[in-house]
Amino acid sequence: MSHKLAHAARNIPGTxxxxxxxxxxxxxxxxxxxxxxxxxxEVELVKPGGWFGGPAAVRIGRMTVALRRHVAEAIRxxxxxx
Amino acid sequence: xxxxxxxALVGNPNxxxxxLFNALTGARQKVGNYPGVTVxxxxxxxxxxxxxxxxxxxxxxTYSLDPSSPDEQxxxxxxxxxxxxxxxxxxxxxxxxxxxxxNHLRFVLQLRQLGRPMVVALNMIDMATRDGLRxxxxxxxxxLGVPVVTTVAVRKRGLDELxxxxxxxxLSARPTPPDTLDADxxxxxxxxxxIASEAIIEQPRGRxxxxxxxxxxxxxxxxxxxxxxxxxxxFQAVYAWSEAPIxxxxxxxxxxxEAAVASLPEGFLRDLLVEGIIGGVGxxxxxxxxxxxxxxxxxxxxxxxxxxxxxxxxxxxxxxxxLSGRSFIPLLSSFACAIPGIMATRSxxxxxxxxxxxxxxxxxxxxxxxxxxxxxxxxxxxxTSVAPGIGLQGLVLLALxxxxxxxxxxxxxxxxxxxxxxxxxxxxxxxxxxxxxxLRDLAIxxxxxxxxxxxxxxxxxxxxxxALWLLASYPVAPEGQKQSExxxxxxxxxxxxxxxHPIGFNHEMSLAVIPAxxxxxxxxxxxxxxxxxxxxxxxxxxxxxxxxxxxxxxPTALAFLAWFVFAPxxxxxxxxxxxxxxxxxxxxxxIVYLFALAYIAAGVTFWTAxxxxx
Numbered sequence: 292m293s294h295k296l297a298h299a300a301r302n303i304p305g306t307x308x309x310x311x312x313x314x315x316x317x318x319x320x321x322x323x324x325x326x327x328x329x330x331x332x333e334v335e336l337v338k339p340g341g342w343f344g345g346p347a348a349v350r351i352g353r354m355t356v357a358l359r360r361h362v363a364e365a366i367r368x369x370x371x372x373x
Numbered sequence: 374x375x376x377x378x379x380x381a382l383v384g385n386p387n388x389x390x391x392x393l394f395n396a397l398t399g400a401r402q403k404v405g406n407y408p409g410v411t412v413x414x415x416x417x418x419x420x421x422x423x424x425x426x427x428x429x430x431x432x433x434x435t436y437s438l439d440p441s442s443p444d445e446q447x448x449x450x451x452x453x454x455x456x457x458x459x460x461x462x463x464x465x466x467x468x469x470x471x472x473x474x475x476n477h478l479r480f481v482l483q484l485r486q487l488g489r490p491m492v493v494a495l496n497m498i499d500m501a502t503r504d505g506l507r508x509x510x511x512x513x514x515x516x517l518g519v520p521v522v523t524t525v526a527v528r529k530r531g532l533d534e535l536x537x538x539x540x541x542x543x544l545s546a547r548p549t550p551p552d553t554l555d556a557d558x559x560x561x562x563x564x565x566x567x568i569a570s571e572a573i574i575e576q577p578r579g580r581x582x583x584x585x586x587x588x589x590x591x592x593x594x595x596x597x598x599x600x601x602x603x604x605x606x607x608f609q610a611v612y613a614w615s616e617a618p619i620x621x622x623x624x625x626x627x628x629x630x631e632a633a634v635a636s637l638p639e640g641f642l643r644d645l646l647v648e649g650i651i652g653g654v655g656x657x658x659x660x661x662x663x664x665x666x667x668x669x670x671x672x673x674x675x676x677x678x679x680x681x682x683x684x685x686x687x688x689x690x691x692x693x694x695x696l697s698g699r700s701f702i703p704l705l706s707s708f709a710c711a712i713p714g715i716m717a718t719r720s721x722x723x724x725x726x727x728x729x730x731x732x733x734x735x736x737x738x739x740x741x742x743x744x745x746x747x748x749x750x751x752x753x754x755x756x757t758s759v760a761p762g763i764g765l766q767g768l769v770l771l772a773l774x775x776x777x778x779x780x781x782x783x784x785x786x787x788x789x790x791x792x793x794x795x796x797x798x799x800x801x802x803x804x805x806x807x808x809x810x811x812l813r814d815l816a817i818x819x820x821x822x823x824x825x826x827x828x829x830x831x832x833x834x835x836x837x838x839x840a841l842w843l844l845a846s847y848p849v850a851p852e853g854q855k856q857s858e859x860x861x862x863x864x865x866x867x868x869x870x871x872x873x874h875p876i877g878f879n880h881e882m883s884l885a886v887i888p889a890x891x892x893x894x895x896x897x898x899x900x901x902x903x904x905x906x907x908x909x910x911x912x913x914x915x916x917x918x919x920x921x922x923x924x925x926x927x928p929t930a931l932a933f934l935a936w937f938v939f940a941p942x943x944x945x946x947x948x949x950x951x952x953x954x955x956x957x958x959x960x961x962x963x964i965v966y967l968f969a970l971a972y973i974a975a976g977v978t979f980w981t982a983x984x985x986x987x
Contacts, residue, residue, distance in 0.1 A: 345593075353472060
């Protein structure tokens with residue numbers, strides 16, 4: 292079962308299953324690719340978006356990045372069953 | 374004679390490129406500008422073992438050759454040999470963060486296809502080792518087909534090996550220009566991941582320290598409180614720590630003035646030197662300690678990695694006026710000076726957000742306003758306490774900062790609805806790991822800022838001060854007429870006074886506002902010059918504050934303060950805005966809207982204060 296990275300459990304790594312590139316602007320998509328985001332990459336929600344819509348902190352591979360909510364919602368992940 | 378080979382340092386942001394550049398070149402650096410853009414060009418020299426000189430340039434960090442902001446554009450153009458004012462580099466040093474190998478290798482692969490001689494510096498290898506990561510540099514070198522050298526720039530480790538490898542690739546250089554460039558980032562990314570997984574012998578546990586700190590620093594409640602505390606300490610320090618050094622500079626200035634008076638005969642030259650140059654330039658240089666302290670904090674926040682966290686925390690607020698957390702960094706720098714602030718906007722990828730940030734940057738209370746504020750507040754606001762530890766003078770100063778910020782918020786909001794209307798550019802930033810800053814890199818950065826400021830004081834500000842002194846001193850007024858009204862400057866001011874009189878400005882203020890177009894702090898020097906030229910025997914030698922208190926009403930003084938909160942009185946800022954926006958359109962918009970705000974604010978202040986009977 293995949294779910295959106297924006298709603299993922301905190302600090303539990305998962306694997307990117309799909310990315311909705313269509314919902315992102317060209318520059319957002321490019322930056323995400325530059326951050327190394329790709330299907331099969333390990334990601335983890337380090338800090339969820341703030342109460343009033345602040346950005347989320349997400350680990351992509353070995354790098355932590357800030358993403359706004361709609362970007363984190365475009366990424367679907369699969370968390371391996373424990 | 375062939376010029377020394379040119380080597381460019383390139384790499385992802387946060388790879389430790391600048392630290393490596395500092396380690397290789399030491400203090401032998403030149404900061405300039407690329408023509409047409411305000412991206413700074415940092416160049417320096419080093420020598421190979423055999424003494425051959427090499428010129429090094431440090432290029433802005435970028436994730437790929439597909440630029441999304443002006444500084445990334447410069448990096449791409451230099452690497453491809455398309456940048457005006459820069460020859461094609463003879464070799465590249467690609468700096469990669471050892472603990473973020475997959476990502477940084479992708480850029481290495483993209484650069485490799487250019488066919489230029491290159492060496493990979495696997496930097497911050499000590500941090501990677503500390504995190505439990507072990508990398509086989511030889512395997513990596515074999516897989517990439519280029520020399521790989523492990524370095525620790527801040528500890529100066531691996532530098533000799535890097536120089537040797539560089540000399541090697543320069544000798545055997547047979548550049549093979551590419552036929553076509555592959556622009557598919559994903560392709561490079563997958564290749565990078567494959568190579569990295571082969572070169573990495575042992576996987577790390579992760580960055581426990583950075584994650585632990587971020588848990589607190591990015592916390593929704595604790596985070597903003599910490600940011601507020603950091604900013605509070607920073608602005609307190611600007612005042613508290615600068616008191617003593619300011620005293621030394623004033624002492625030196627007084628001594629120079631007295632020495633000049635004692636050793637020169639009375640006359641034109643002595644007056645020019647004492648009243649024009651020593652007095653005028655001195656009143657600006659006195660300000661160096663505060664600028665250095667403010668930049669110290671800004672450089673420290675950037676070097677430790679906290680600055681990006683501040684941007685993260687501010688993103689929600691900034692989004693409210695159509696900007697993003699990225700704009701926070703240039704705006705914070707603008708509290709020191711709008712010029713580096715405007716230049717720092719080059720890292721904002723969305724053009725409209727960048728333009729908005731440029732247009733509101735002059736509203737941040739820059740350090741050039743401080744002498745003006747300090748003199749007026751000192752003369753007109755009593756040094757009483759409103760509560761224990763909270764003085765009225767400090768409160769007024771804080772209010773001036775807040776007016777500037779509120780003005781900027783309102784201006785950004787209106788601009789994003791009108792002139793710079795557009796979709797939000799989003800907010801995506803790498804949160805680098807926390808690092809202990811290297812003192813040496815801080816010192817080099819501070820020295821560069823201080824040098825730029827002193828150069829400005831020695832050129833623009835001195836020129837304007839001397840010109841004003843001449844215009845205010847001649848023609849000499851006949852008996853019974855005031856020099857400040859009879860002189861050329863006085864007559865120009867009389868014309869301007871017609872416009873400024875309704876908002877409470879007197880003749881001297883109108884006169885001071887003109888040269889202060891060059892730089893705000895000149896207003897203080899100008900008032901000093903006017904009153905010392907005009908001085909009657911009994912007032913000679915009185916401090917400027919005492920003279921102002923005796924001559925200006927309180928509403929007039931408050932109007933003058935309100936004027937300086939908004940007025941775009943800085944030619945350098947206007948020039949840098951013109952260069953950044955490639956034309957006169959936006960600087961003119963900026964000048965017009967800021968002068969309009971200044972006029973209205975000063976007028977409302979004056980009329981209100983007068984009506985209240987202050």
